[in-house]
Amino acid sequence: MEKEIRILKLRNKIxxxxxxxxxxxxxxxxxxxxLKAIQKELGGDSENPEAEELKERILKKKLPDQVRKAAxxxxxxxxxxxxxxxxxxxxxxxxxxILSLPWMExxxxxxxxxxxxxxxxxxxxxxxxxxxRMLEFLAIRKLNPQGKAPILCFVGPPGVGKTSMGKSIARxxxxxxxxxxxxxxxDEAEIxxxxxxxxxxxxGKIIQGLxxxxxxxxxxxxxxxxxxxxDFRGDPTSALLEVLDPEQNYSFRDNYMxxxxxxxxxxxxxxxxxxxxxxxPLKDRMEIIRIPGYTADEKLEIAxxxxxRRQMTNAGLTGKILRFRKSGIRQIISCYTREAxxxxxxxxxxxxxxxxxxxxxxxxxxxxxxSPSRLHEFLGxxxxxxxxxxxxxxxxxxxxLAWTPAGGEVLLIETIxxxxxxxxxxxxxxxEVMKESARAALSWIRTHSIEYGxxxxxxxxxxxxxxxxxxxxxxxxxxxxxxxxxxxSALTRKPVVPDMAVTGEISLQGxxxxxxxxxxxxxxALAAGISKVFIPEENGRNLDEIPENIRxxxxxxxxxxxxxAIPSFIPGLKEVHR
Ligand SMILES: Nc1ncnc2c1ncn2[C@@H]1O[C@H](COP(=O)(O)OP(=O)(O)OP(=O)(O)O)[C@@H](O)[C@H]1O
Ligand SMILES: [Mg+2]
Numbered sequence: 182m183e184k185e186i187r188i189l190k191l192r193n194k195i196x197x198x199x200x201x202x203x204x205x206x207x208x209x210x211x212x213x214x215x216l217k218a219i220q221k222e223l224g225g226d227s228e229n230p231e232a233e234e235l236k237e238r239i240l241k242k243k244l245p246d247q248v249r250k251a252a253x254x255x256x257x258x259x260x261x262x263x264x265x266x267x268x269x270x271x272x273x274x275x276x277x278x279i280l281s282l283p284w285m286e287x288x289x290x291x292x293x294x295x296x297x298x299x300x301x302x303x304x305x306x307x308x309x310x311x312x313x314r315m316l317e318f319l320a321i322r323k324l325n326p327q328g329k330a331p332i333l334c335f336v337g338p339p340g341v342g343k344t345s346m347g348k349s350i351a352r353x354x355x356x357x358x359x360x361x362x363x364x365x366x367x368d369e370a371e372i373x374x375x376x377x378x379x380x381x382x383x384x385g386k387i388i389q390g391l392x393x394x395x396x397x398x399x400x401x402x403x404x405x406x407x408x409x410x411x412d413f414r415g416d417p418t419s420a421l422l423e424v425l426d427p428e429q430n431y432s433f434r435d436n437y438m439x440x441x442x443x444x445x446x447x448x449x450x451x452x453x454x455x456x457x458x459x460x461x462p463l464k465d466r467m468e469i470i471r472i473p474g475y476t477a478d479e480k481l482e483i484a485x486x487x488x489x490r491r492q493m494t495n496a497g498l499t500g501k502i503l504r505f506r507k508s509g510i511r512q513i514i515s516c517y518t519r520e521a522x523x524x525x526x527x528x529x530x531x532x533x534x535x536x537x538x539x540x541x542x543x544x545x546x547x548x549x550x551x552s553p554s555r556l557h558e559f560l561g562x563x564x565x566x567x568x569x570x571x572x573x574x575x576x577x578x579x580x581x582l583a584w585t586p587a588g589g590e591v592l593l594i595e596t597i598x599x600x601x602x603x604x605x606x607x608x609x610x611x612x613e614v615m616k617e618s619a620r621a622a623l624s625w626i627r628t629h630s631i632e633y634g635x636x637x638x639x640x641x642x643x644x645x646x647x648x649x650x651x652x653x654x655x656x657x658x659x660x661x662x663x664x665x666x667x668x669x670s671a672l673t674r675k676p677v678v679p680d681m682a683v684t685g686e687i688s689l690q691g692x693x694x695x696x697x698x699x700x701x702x703x704x705x706a707l708a709a710g711i712s713k714v715f716i717p718e719e720n721g722r723n724l725d726e727i728p729e730n731i732r733x734x735x736x737x738x739x740x741x742x743x744x745x746a747i748p749s750f751i752p753g754l755k756e757v758h759r
Contacts, residue, residue: 216263220263231259231264231273232256232259232260235256235259235273235276235280236256238280239252239253239256239276239279239280242279242280242284243284243285243286244279244284244285245284245285245443247440247441248279248284248440251279251439251440252276252279252280255272255275255276256276258272259272259273259276271377275377275437278384278388278392278437278438279438279440281392282388282391282392282438282442283391283392283394283395283396283397284397284442284443285397286395286396286397287396287397287398287446288355288356288357288396288398288399289355290319290322290354290355290356290398291353291354291355292319292322292323294316294319294320296353297315297316297319297353297354298312298316298353300349300352300353301315301316301349301350301353304345304346304348304349304352305342305345305346305349305487306479306482306483306486306487307475307479307482307483308342308346308472310470310471310472311333311335311346311350311470311472314331314333314468314470315350315353315354318330318331319354329427329445330427330445330446330447330448330449331468332425332427332449332450332451332466332467332468333449333450333451333467333468333470334406334450334451334452334453334459334464334467334468334469334470335347335450335451335452335453335470335472336452336453336454336455336456336469336470336471336472337454337471337472337473337474337521337522338454338473338474338520338521338522338586338587338588338701339454339520339521339522339524339586339587340520340521340522340523340524340525341472341473341474341475341521341522341523342472342522342523343452343472344360344402344404344452346472347360347400347402347450347452348402350400350448350450351399351400354400354448356396356398356399356400356448357394357395357396357399357400358394358399358400358402359390359391359393359394359399359400359401359402360401360402360404361386361387361390361401361402361403361404362404362405363403363404363405363406363408363409363417363421364404364405364408364409365408365410366386366409366410366417367410367417368415368417369415369416369417369419369420370385370415370436371385371386371417372385372386372387372417372420372421372424373385373387373420373435373436374388374435374436374437374438375436375437376436376437376439377437377439382436382437383437384435384436384437384438385420385435385436385437387401387424387433387435387444388435388437388438388442391442391447397442397443397444397446397447398446398447398448399447399448400447400448400450401447401448401449401450402449402450402451402452403421403449403450403451403452404451404452405452405453405454406421406451406452406453406459406463407453407454407455407456407458407459408458409421418460418462418463421463422462422463422466424444424449425449425451425463425466425467426466427445430443430444430445430447431443431444431445451467454586454587455586456469473521473698473700473701473704473726474521474522474588474589474700474701474704475521475522475523475704476704476707476728476730476731477511477514477515477707477708478728478730479728480514480523480526481507481510481511481514483523483526484505484510484513484514484523484526484527484530485505485507485510488523488526488527488530489505489510489530491527492527492530492531492534493534495531495534496531496534496535496537496538497538498534498537498538498541501548502537502541502546502548502549503533503534503537503548503549503551504548504549504550504551505530505533505550505551506550506551506552506553508552508553509550509551509552509553509555509556510530510551511553512553512556513526513529513530513556513560514526515565515708516556516563516564516565517529517556517560517563517564517565518564518565519564519565519708520587520588521587521588521589521701521704522588529560532559532560533551533559533560536559537549573676573679574676574677574678574679575676575677575679576670576671576674576675576676576677577595577596577597577598577667577668577670577671577677578593578594578595578596578667578670578677579593579594579663579664579666579667579670579677579683579750580592580593580594580663580677580679580680580681580682580683580711581593581594581659581660581662581663581664581682581683581684582659582682582683582684582702582703582705582706582714583655583657583659583660583684583702583705584657584659584697584698584701584702588701588704588705589698589700589701589702589703589704589705589706590702590705590709591682591705591706591709591711592648592649592650592655592660593648593649594646594647594648594660594663594664594667595646595647595648595649595667596644596645596646596647596664596667596668596670596671596672597644597645597671598637598642598643598644598645598671598672599642599643599645600641600642600643601641601642601643602640602641602643603639603640603641603642603643604643604644605619605620605623605643605644605646606643606644606645606646607619607646607647608645608646608647608648609647609648609649609650609655610654610655611648611654611655611656612654612655612656612657613656614656614657614658615648615655615656615657615658615660617658618658618660618661618664618686618687619646619664621661621687621688621689622661622664622665622668622687623644623668624689625665625687625689625691625743626665626668626669626672627639629691630672633669633672633673633754634673634754635672635673637672644668644671644672646664646667646668648660657696658686658694658696659684659685659686659696659697660684661685661686661687661693661694662683662684662685662686662687662693662715662740662743662746663682663683663684664687665687665743665747666683666746666747666750666751669747669751669754670750670751670754673751673753673754675751675753675754676751676753677750677751678749678750678751678752680710680711680712680713681711681712681713681714681715681749681750682706682711682713682714682715683714683715683716683740683746683750684696684699684702684714684715684716684717685715685716685717685720685740686717687743691742691743691744692741692742692743693717693718693740693741693742693743693746694717694719695717695719695720696717696720699716699720699723699724699726700723700726700727702714703727703731703735704731706735707731707734707735711735712734712735712736713735713736713737713738713749714735714736714737714738715737715738715739715740715746715749715750716737716738716739716740717739717740717741718739718740718741720739721739724737
């Protein structure tokens with residue numbers, strides 16, 4: 182009996198709960214229906230007056246079928262909703278995004294080659310590769326309007342005109358221009374958007390850029406692809422992979438929009454300072470065009486044709502008040518700036534313009550002619566003097582050419598030998614690869630020590646190799662030959678010829694292997710007053726990129742084996758050796 186009573190009690194309790202649940206639902210349903218009826222009485226037929234307006238706009242807008250369907254569905258949901266609830270704002274926002282995107286709107290390309298060429302020439306000096314590539318693209322567009330646009334990647338040091346070239350390309354094609362800086366973008370959602378279920382969700386930067394452009398075929402510049410980051414928030418590169426693939430970007434799906442957008446008519450241009458940090462699947466999708474930096478002569482031309490005029494206009498000056506002599510600009514380039522691009526140069530010219538404007542404001546209105554002798558007055562003492570890398574031959578000091586994202590540079594490598602226990606000390610914040618180069622170089626020297634007359638017990642000495650400017654990290658294999666020369670000189674106590682430099686990786690067989698960034702390195706060597714440069718034989722073809730006038734001033738020698746370079750660098754050694 183006890184048991185039966187307990188079962189009955191439980192059953193009663195459950196039934197009671199179910200009944201009250203049902204009653205609550207019913208109550209809500211009845212109330213909602215009543216509310217609807219009241220609304221109908223108040224506001225005519227439509228339950229949500231906003232919906233009417235949106236409906237009209239959707240009808241008028243040109244949309245692809247799939248998008249129209251999505252828009253209609255959302256509109257339908259909106260119509261059935263009470264205007265007060267938060268969900269309504271979310272849906273309305275979404276429909277507004279659909280309405281604001283250029284799904285089918287495009288600008289007409291200006292395909293006249295002559296016009297495009299003149300626009301490109303007008304905006305930038307030199308940069309022949311880039312200009313030629315764009316004109317080829319135009320020519321192909323003419324023959325095959327449906328052709329896929331190549332994805333270009335401009336790689337070069339800062340201030341060589343990568344970003345501004347993108348703008349100029351848009352102008353020459355008659356397209357809209359949008360720029361998205363990828364520097365510091367960590368989150369995939371920044372590219373591809375957040376799902377609409379998140380509070381405050383928005384489309385990604387690609388869709389935002391297209392909205393800004395207002396056409397579906399702008400020139401879209403993805404600036405600084407090499408500085409994209411990835412961490413726990415996801416990897417933006419994977420989103421970019423889809424955007425930048427002509428085979429699949431005709432249906433790019435933003436997480437927020439959730440309907441495909443056709444990106445295939447967009448001309449994407451990316452820019453980077455260095456290639457090695459760009460993930461290789463991304464690199465693979467792009468056509469890489471290098472912009473290696475300018476020689477002093479090229480900078481002079483750029484300054485004369487563009488920078489001076491621009492800065493003078495900015496400062497409101499005319500040729501009656503300020504004139505720049507060629508020799509003056511030359512001196513600014515060599516003594517007040519050190520860069521691969523022209524930004525600092527432009528800033529310095531701007532500074533002179535400002536100072537002149539100041540004089541004018543103070544009532545001094547005689548003509549200012551900027552010549553080398555007046556620079557001190559405007560810019561203060563010279564910032565850089567043409568530094569020669571040690572005038573005297575030194576023992577154990579070799580000069581190497583280095584590549585940095587900011588252009589080419591000349592670095593010294595020093596070696597000293599001291600009593601010790603056969604250790605190789607490496608300092609100067611060298612990276613793993615460079616340390617390995619040093620070990621390879623030492624092994625090579627040890628196996629050839631008899632040839633070079635080194636009779637030394639390697640177990641009883643320490644060899645210390647240091648690369649000055651110790652605070653900046655250095656890496657890469659391209660110092661191999663220079664390290665060998667520096668060590669050999671220290672070990673044989675024969676000095677190295679000072680104004681020559683070398684770049685090249687070394688193998689254990691003593692072969693000199695090719696390296697990158699030859700043009701940048703040579704420009705750097707020129708600025709540092711190096712007169713002869715040794716480069717790997719296989720890099721010989723890179724010499725074609727070097728302007729004629731530099732080839733006249735500087736000597737180049739191609740080397741295949743490290744043995745070939747040693748007699749030139751350490752002339753004293755030849756006698757011992759032979
Ligand atoms: N060949 C050139 N002719 C005319 N002006 C140039 C040339 N190269 C660069 N400039 C000028 O130099 C300035 C800097 O160029 P820009 O901003 O495009 O550099 P960037 O290559 O994008 O550098 P970063 O890698 O730092 O972004 C611009 O004002 C540009 O007009
Ligand atoms: Mg830039």
